[in-house]
Amino acid sequence: MKIGVVTFPGSLDDRDAQRAARIAGAEPVALWHGDHDLKGVDAIVLPGGFSYGDYLRCGAIAARSPIMREVIDAANSGMPVLGICNGFQVLVEAHLLPGGLIRNDHGDFICRDQGLRVENASTAWTNGFTQGQEITVPLKNGEGGFIADAETLARLEGEGLVAFRYTGLNPNGSLNDIAGLTNERGNVVGLMPHPEHAVEPGFGPDTDEAMRSGVDGLTFFTSVLQHTLARA
Numbered sequence: 001m002k003i004g005v006v007t008f009p010g011s012l013d014d015r016d017a018q019r020a021a022r023i024a025g026a027e028p029v030a031l032w033h034g035d036h037d038l039k040g041v042d043a044i045v046l047p048g049g050f051s052y053g054d055y056l057r058c059g060a061i062a063a064r065s066p067i068m069r070e071v072i073d074a075a076n077s078g079m080p081v082l083g084i085c086n087g088f089q090v091l092v093e094a095h096l097l098p099g100g101l102i103r104n105d106h107g108d109f110i111c112r113d114q115g116l117r118v119e120n121a122s123t124a125w126t127n128g129f130t131q132g133q134e135i136t137v138p139l140k141n142g143e144g145g146f147i148a149d150a151e152t153l154a155r156l157e158g159e160g161l162v163a164f165r166y167t168g169l170n171p172n173g174s175l176n177d178i179a180g181l182t183n184e185r186g187n188v189v190g191l192m193p194h195p196e197h198a199v200e201p202g203f204g205p206d207t208d209e210a211m212r213s214g215v216d217g218l219t220f221f222t223s224v225l226q227h228t229l230a231r232a
Contacts, residue, residue, distance in 0.1 A: 001026045001228050003221070004041035006071070006087075008033045008062045012049030013084065013196060020196040021045070024221035033065040043080040043124070043224050044071055046087025048140075048194055058101060058143050059089030068094055080124035080224050081188045085141055088180070088190035097181050097190050098156070099148035104141070105173025113205035114139035114193050115167035116179055120160055123186040128223040135216035136205040137193040139171055144192040146174035146181075156181065164191050195220040 003021040005028055007014045018028035029041050038044070062068070068090070075081045075096050083091035091097045104110060113136050118129040129135070148156065153175060156162055164180035172192070180191025195217030198204035204214015 001043070001225055002029050002039070002041040003027070003043045003045060003224070004029045004031045004038055005045045005047055006031045006033060006067055007047070008050075008065065008086075008090075010050035011047050011086075013194065014047040014049070016194075016196040017045045017047045017084065020199045020217065020221050023199050024218060024225055026221065026225055031067060033062065033067050036066050036070055038067075038070050038074060041079075042228050044074065044082070045196075046071070046081070046083040046090050047196070048085030048087060050086055057093065059086060059091075059093040062086075062090045063093035072096060075183075075188050078185065078187050080227060082125050082220065082224070083188075083190035084194055084196065085144070085192055088192055089143070091188065091190040096188050097183060098152050099146055099181070101143055101192070102145045102147055103143050104145055104171070109140070109142040110144075110171050111140040112138075112171065114171060114179075115169070116164045116191075116193060117167050119162045119165050120182055120186075123163060123182045123189050123223075124227040125189040125220050125223050126163060126182075127227055128219040134167055135219075136198070137195050137217050138197040138205060139193040141172065141192050144172040144174065146172075146178045146192075148175065159184065163189050164193075 021028040198217030
């Protein structure tokens with residue numbers, strides 16, 4: 001299986017996402033924002049970091065880059081797409097996911113190990129989790145506050161489209177503690193925390209298990225492998 005990882009000018013976690021795909025057992029494929037070629041990939045990751053034009057609105061310019069035309073078409077055809085942090089912002093700006101992401105309510109950039117509760121374990125990227133499972137994944141953002149109007153929030157909650165919710169602490173003022181979303185089809189998932197930074201023992205979040213910890217993020221990537229194999 002091939003997982004494409006898009007690099008935008010300013011991306012800084014694209015190599016981490018490629019490594020996560022490789023550790024999970026997939027073949028990572030580098031994709032460039034200025035191209036139209038998805039190179040035959042089976043799934044796509046929009047990584048974290050920065051894109052370009054983020055001073056306007058995070059992800060607003062990147063969502064209109066050439067590769068995103070192909071990503072949008074692929075997502076609408078059912079291909080799994082994961083947006084991480086800035087990638088989540090790009091998915092929202094591309095209207096593949098609803099709502100918006102604004103400056104953290106406390107005004108500061110935040111970097112911490114973040115508790116999450118899995119609210120939807122039936123998507124292409126979350127099927128390896130169990131409903132209600134609590135995981136720990138690194139978080140680092142300055143504009144991660146999720147917003148939406150009351151009607152959209154009610155629809156997200158009512159239709160089970162909240163994929164992840166913050167636990168222990170709401171780090172950025174996101175409404176309803178929303179940390180990540182899925183679309184109705186379950187192939188597009190976006191979240192602010194960084195699962196690609198929690199895929200190797202000893203290199204992820206510090207927990208009571210110390211050097212044996214830090215692999216909760218790997219399930220995102222093994223989930224999409226299982227999803228794709230099951231559909232083959």
